[in-house]
Amino acid sequence: MADAILSLLLDQVKTIINMAKKEVKLLVGVTEEVEKLERNLDLVLSVLAHAKEKKATDELVKKWLDRLKEAAYDMEDALDEWKTRAELEVKGTEDAANRQGKVLLLRNFISCFSFRRLSSRREVAVNIKEINRRIDEIVKEKDKYQLESRKIELPKRPETSSFVDVSKLCGRDGVKREILSYLLGGNSEVEAGKLIQTFSIVGMGGLGKTALAQLVYNDPNVKQHFENVAWVCVSDSFDEKRVAKAIIQGLEKLSGPAANGLESDPLEVLLGRISKSIEGKKYLLVLDDVWADGGQRWDSLKVTFNLGAAGSKILVTTRDLNVASMVGSSDSQIIHLKKLGDEECWSILRDIAFRGKDQMKSREDLEEIGRKIAKRCKGLPLVAKVLGSLLQSRSTKGEWLTILDSEIWKLNLAQKEIFAPLLLSYYDLPHSVRRCFLYCVLFPKDYVYWYHHITSHWLAQGFLGSDPNADLESIGLEYFNTLVAHSFFQDFGIRGGYIFCFKMHDVVHDFGKYLAENEFAMEIVQSDHLSINSAKHRHLLVTADKRMTFPTSISGAEKLRTLVTYMGKDALTCDALRNLFNHCRRLRLLDFNWPDGPDHLCNEVPQEVGKLMHLRYINLANSEKLERLPEELCNILNLECLDLKGCRNLKHLPESIGKLLNLRFLVTNGCFALTHYPKGIGKLTSLRTLIGVIAQADRNDGKEFSIADLGSLKHLCRVWMKVVGNSIDMEEARKAGLQNVVELWIHLAGEVEEDDIIEALNLPPGIIFGFSDNYWLNPRGWFYAPDY
Numbered sequence: 001m002a003d004a005i006l007s008l009l010l011d012q013v014k015t016i017i018n019m020a021k022k023e024v025k026l027l028v029g030v031t032e033e034v035e036k037l038e039r040n041l042d043l044v045l046s047v048l049a050h051a052k053e054k055k056a057t058d059e060l061v062k063k064w065l066d067r068l069k070e071a072a073y074d075m076e077d078a079l080d081e082w083k084t085r086a087e088l089e090v091k092g093t094e095d096a097a098n099r100q101g102k103v104l105l106l107r108n109f110i111s112c113f114s115f116r117r118l119s120s121r122r123e124v125a126v127n128i129k130e131i132n133r134r135i136d137e138i139v140k141e142k143d144k145y146q147l148e149s150r151k152i153e154l155p156k157r158p159e160t161s162s163f164v165d166v167s168k169l170c171g172r173d174g175v176k177r178e179i180l181s182y183l184l185g186g187n188s189e190v191e192a193g194k195l196i197q198t199f200s201i202v203g204m205g206g207l208g209k210t211a212l213a214q215l216v217y218n219d220p221n222v223k224q225h226f227e228n229v230a231w232v233c234v235s236d237s238f239d240e241k242r243v244a245k246a247i248i249q250g251l252e253k254l255s256g257p258a259a260n261g262l263e264s265d266p267l268e269v270l271l272g273r274i275s276k277s278i279e280g281k282k283y284l285l286v287l288d289d290v291w292a293d294g295g296q297r298w299d300s301l302k303v304t305f306n307l308g309a310a311g312s313k314i315l316v317t318t319r320d321l322n323v324a325s326m327v328g329s330s331d332s333q334i335i336h337l338k339k340l341g342d343e344e345c346w347s348i349l350r351d352i353a354f355r356g357k358d359q360m361k362s363r364e365d366l367e368e369i370g371r372k373i374a375k376r377c378k379g380l381p382l383v384a385k386v387l388g389s390l391l392q393s394r395s396t397k398g399e400w401l402t403i404l405d406s407e408i409w410k411l412n413l414a415q416k417e418i419f420a421p422l423l424l425s426y427y428d429l430p431h432s433v434r435r436c437f438l439y440c441v442l443f444p445k446d447y448v449y450w451y452h453h454i455t456s457h458w459l460a461q462g463f464l465g466s467d468p469n470a471d472l473e474s475i476g477l478e479y480f481n482t483l484v485a486h487s488f489f490q491d492f493g494i495r496g497g498y499i500f501c502f503k504m505h506d507v508v509h510d511f512g513k514y515l516a517e518n519e520f521a522m523e524i525v526q527s528d529h530l531s532i533n534s535a536k537h538r539h540l541l542v543t544a545d546k547r548m549t550f551p552t553s554i555s556g557a558e559k560l561r562t563l564v565t566y567m568g569k570d571a572l573t574c575d576a577l578r579n580l581f582n583h584c585r586r587l588r589l590l591d592f593n594w595p596d597g598p599d600h601l602c603n604e605v606p607q608e609v610g611k612l613m614h615l616r617y618i619n620l621a622n623s624e625k626l627e628r629l630p631e632e633l634c635n636i637l638n639l640e641c642l643d644l645k646g647c648r649n650l651k652h653l654p655e656s657i658g659k660l661l662n663l664r665f666l667v668t669n670g671c672f673a674l675t676h677y678p679k680g681i682g683k684l685t686s687l688r689t690l691i692g693v694i695a696q697a698d699r700n701d702g703k704e705f706s707i708a709d710l711g712s713l714k715h716l717c718r719v720w721m722k723v724v725g726n727s728i729d730m731e732e733a734r735k736a737g738l739q740n741v742v743e744l745w746i747h748l749a750g751e752v753e754e755d756d757i758i759e760a761l762n763l764p765p766g767i768i769f770g771f772s773d774n775y776w777l778n779p780r781g782w783f784y785a786p787d788y
Helices: 002-023 030-055 059-100 103-144 173-184 209-217 220-225 240-252 267-278 296-305 321-326 342-353 363-375 381-392 397-405 412-417 419-428 431-442 451-460 472-485 506-516 574-583 607-611 631-635 679-683 707-712 730-736 754-761
Strands: 197-202 228-233 283-288 313-318 334-336 490-495 498-503 520-524 529-531 539-543 553-555 562-566 589-591 617-619 641-643 665-667 689-696 718-724 743-748 768-771
Touching (some): 002 030, 002 059, 030 059, 059 103, 173 197, 173 209, 173 220, 197 209, 209 283, 209 313, 228 240, 240 296, 267 296, 313 321, 342 363, 342 381, 363 381, 381 397, 381 412, 419 506, 431 451, 431 506, 431 520, 451 472, 451 589, 451 617, 451 641, 472 498, 574 607, 607 631, 679 707, 689 707, 730 754, 743 754
Parallel strands (some): 197 313, 228 283, 283 313, 529 553, 539 562, 589 617, 617 641, 641 665, 665 689, 718 743
Antiparallel strands (some): 490 498
16 A cells, blocks of 8 residues: 555645745756656546555556655655755855955855755755656656546444344443443433543454443443433444434434434534433433534533433544543543454354354364464454454354465455454544654664654654654654554653653554565664665664674665664674765664663764764664764754763764754763763754753863853753762853753753752753762653653
């Protein structure tokens, strides 16, 4: 399903085009080429849905989509290179002006520099023109394949009813009793001003929310307890008029012509009719499969619901936590539906797979395999039912082993039945959040994701936007919360009220792989040479056992954007890194530190790292042998995150670090050999998070970073600082500002008193502030915790 990635990629290219056109004045000829690119993008985006339909049966269309994706990536890289070089030229001009200090000298500088600048810009312009030629050919081919403009057709949300075969439900007796106790219990909240109680069953698609609601709805005690009950399948967008008509049909048991007669009634008439049906009566209303956050549209219905008698209840099923909040369910009124156990999944799978096979001689042999297949369901009853159906038509041990050994996302029936509800959840996500979800499949199943680690990756890939002045970290939090609310993540680790780590369900991971196809790859190193598919793979995870080193030769990786390594001690040699940096010039993210992983980096980073123009993120954390960073690292204008946590033998930061004007995160806690920060840190005005900064308190000289230098970092939000010096220069300390800082932790390494530093800094109200005896540990968790 290359079009899932492709549509997101093309949208991102369009965003870059629009930003580039606004920010920098283009050379003559380049503007026309970029505008032509934009027009071509609109044309191919319009036919993607139809191409998706045809590619399943037409191999030529599939290849057409692959070529389009290849060209789209090249487009984005060319535009990013052009934009970066333009920014470098602007920076060079400004630096020259600052050095010379005279307008005449500035003009002379621009005059002599312009020849090199024009040569560089023309080179990029030629690249853009060549890509446009490729796109032109691709656009012409769409007519050859008779591709038309169409909208994406989503799987239809199935209509649900209140009827259920209770005998086929498994493993929900406990939660059924819990819900019944809510519904049939007292009405204690009425006294607190809450006239009706709304309970919500929340969980990912396939967990059996509807089946559980049906089980409760049909319980005899429920029928006896409530005077009126109604089942409403909401499914589509929350249209209050459609929902109102469905409620009337349920309450008045209407069907046929009587139900059709409601079509012409305005909302006010429908609400009045609901009022008459429930006024003074104790009722139960089940709203099944609610998707959209109805907001004010829900409020108009809620006023009507309040006319019921005390003890009336509403039960909602949804996969979106925001919906539960919208309908008024408090935390204690939200039932987070959990996965079933392996034995329960086996029970479901067995009943379907062995239907009509009671006398089968090989049943015992198949049971052993079937139990292993049931474990792959990972607690989802829907998966157990689908796999049971697949096995029902298979009677031999070999056929069952084939299902056991197959990846779920490659099974046709699984794609149709299991992924259908997940596809609805996926398309219910905002467009910008979808690519964040798909990126998570880079990591293996059962991987523990750290909140900040994954959102920093999203930032580096440009998924959160590229405006240097925007609060992209808050956007990352918003996107993360959206994925949490839509039940794409699970097994949360919570500290201080924040989610700091989580997992992804295996089936959700399979679903992401199904959408992304070969975009993400994992390679196991088995020799000195590594080869990848450059036409497909853009994001690579490399693993090896403790005996192997990273390959000194790597082919097919020229267009690689992401490289994450998980290797043994001393696995990354200087020669291997040098070869990598020379050949993989399009890298945007280098993560050499698997969380909690070993020290596998050599004692230096080769100077060739400076060639990585597109690089946004480099993680060298826990590289205990690393002693120096090359000055060439500071040539990477786009660098946003530099993580050096735990590099205990790192002695110096590059003196020219002040050139990294786009740097947002700098992390150095655990760098025991560092004695000071360079003065240039004060120039990094894009910094949001600074962990491990060493600041002089008793002086402000021209070489070492001081407390006063914090004053120039206007966007700084979180600081973890070691204050050195035997006294404090009060006047200099007051220059720190810190008005936008929301969190500040200080370790006092000299003789400065706590009261003196508090008085000198004049901290803003509401700031989270504290002192720590152990400077090298973050008191609110490591860098990957949500705070940072």
